Amino acid sequence: MEPSIVDEGGVTVVEGQPEQAFLTSARDVDLVIEACFGSQAGCALLYAANLPAAFFDLSSRVAGDILQKLRNYRIRLAVVCPPGSVEYSSRFGEMVTEENRGEHFAMFETRADAVQWIHAFS
Numbered sequence: 001m002e003p004s005i006v007d008e009g010g011v012t013v014v015e016g017q018p019e020q021a022f023l024t025s026a027r028d029v030d031l032v033i034e035a036c037f038g039s040q041a042g043c044a045l046l047y048a049a050n051l052p053a054a055f056f057d058l059s060s061r062v063a064g065d066i067l068q069k070l071r072n073y074r075i076r077l078a079v080v081c082p083p084g085s086v087e088y089s090s091r092f093g094e095m096v097t098e099e100n101r102g103e104h105f106a107m108f109e110t111r112a113d114a115v116q117w118i119h120a121f122s
Helices: 026-037 062-072 090-099 111-120
Strands: 006-007 011-013 043-048 076-082 105-108
Touching: 006 111, 011 026, 011 111, 026 043, 043 090, 043 111, 062 076, 062 090, 076 111, 090 105, 105 111
Parallel strands: 011 043, 043 076, 076 105
Antiparallel strands: 006 011
């Protein structure tokens, strides 16, 4: 699957397709980085289904590897993850709570909330 390049009110965003697997491991984040560079997008909007299950397990280090690589390239990541769509540990939840205060990574219940965050830091 290829990500879409969308214009969200003047902000170019690389977006995954809802309900479709996209990244199978931390190495696949290069596809997001290439799409961002190719379209001059500074932000990616992905859905829980686009991410490997290991992303939501902090002990796997997949989330850390993906987020660090995106930060290195100054690409922000918004993830749409409706309640109950994936199970994650309390430690992952703590990390999300902390990260949601910043401008590099955040998780949202709806796409509209994610787009609002993208605009807030663009």
